[in-house]
Amino acid sequence: MGEFSEEGLTLDLLREAREVVRSSPLGVINTPMIPWCQTTLPLDIHCNIHIKLENMQRTGSFKIRGVANQFARRPKGGHFVTMSAKKNGNYGKGWGREKKKKGKKKGGGGPGPPPPPPPPFFLGVSFGVEVERVPTSCLMNVVNRCVQEENMTFLHSYDDLDLIAGHASLGMEVLEVMPEPDVVVVCCGGGGLLAGVAAAIKLSGCDKTRIYGVEPEGACTMYKSFIEKKPVGMDSQSIASGLAPPFAGTLPFELCQRYVEGIVLINDEEIKAAVSTLYRSGLVVEPSGSAAFAAIVNNKIPELEGKNVVCILSGGNIGKDELTNFPD
Known part of the structure; x- marks a missing residue:
């Protein structure tokens, strides 16, 4: 980026x-x-x-457009982490459509924990995307942890x-x-x-x-x-x-x-x-x-x-x- x-x-x-x-x-x-x-x-x-x-x-x-090109340019089978909107999670929902791709995907969204996540987050989970809800101010901390400790690749949701x-x-x-x-x-x-x-x-x-x-x-x-x-x-x-x-x-x-x-x-x-x-x-x-x-x-x-x-x-x-x- x-x-x-x-x-x-x-x-x-x-x-x-x-x-x-x-x-x-x-x-x-x-x-x-x-x-x-x-x-x-x-x-x-x-x-x-x-x-x-x-x-x-x-x-x-529209988010699925960027996701389609983003994943097409990355090696298949990789482990990825991203962050999505704190309420509607449209970028995370686009990730959900990637369920047939191999590799671990983790999405971070805030704020949390309660209230429960809205439907797009549930969709992401059902498609095999692990979701961690965190306050907006902590999003990059979670992303950095996944990159450093779990060797994931960060895919930015807009940059x-x-x-x-x-x-x-x-x-x-x-x-x-x-x-x-x-x-x-x-x-x-x-x-x-x-x-x-x-x-x-x-x-x-x-x-x-x-x-x-x-x-x-x-x-x-x-x-x-x-x-x-x-x-x-x-x-x-x-x-x-x-x-x-x-x-x-x-x-x-x-x-x-x-x-x-x-x-x-x-x-x-x-x-x-x-x-x-x-x-x-x-x-x-x-x-x-x-x-x-x-x-x-x-x-x-x-x-x-x-x-x-x-x-x-x-x-x-x-x-x-x-x-x-x-x-x-």
Whole structure:
């Protein structure tokens, strides 16, 4: 991870990763991209918006794209350790799809011990992934212990070249439907998805496309990193737990600085309203996955009038019990 710079992410590398993801035994699908005007979603802006439905991905999240390429680039039969989100565990769920791969896998997720892990963690366990729940502040301590004492290989959940290249396949699918988008809006946690999508679009020749990342106000590590011009961390707190890592990734930061127009912020109330609005229109989207939509409907993205816009709904792993906590 640290040995790579943004220069290592070339168009040839992304094209190769796209084929790896497309043919992966994990069953990654080319998710639908539909015009906003063909839904019942409200929109006060006169523009042509398409919605990329990554919430319909096989594991309910874009994360499986990066996992597919990440494992394809590693020796089979290895022992691996990673860390996944403290609540929805989408990266850990992607690991679960790797159950047919040989080798020991261990995932760390916080906080813990109680409350009990949500469904994605149970799925990971049932697929043979050993899960250890720890507080966010202790994640790297557990990872380092596994690396040093159990001779495991650490696979980062967002700061990894192969992972980012896998996520870039989503950006390439976007260009298959809309070859020259004016604006693309993507959620941002550690920055792996945003970096991959932005690199795919820019390296494919869309120099004029404006790409925006969206973060929660309480978990804005990339936003602060842009201000301080280096990757920073913070005590991240948000209902969108998948967008609340303790620090921005080094490689994602470098790529986002190069290819992303800017980072915009939304608050938890806007996220809750977005989840409810999407659900009323028949789209089941988790808080983290609704960030790009929330930014658009709350006019956080500038100059959309008359533009061709892509909004990525990045995940749909939310249970019925969670949905009751959102306004009708």
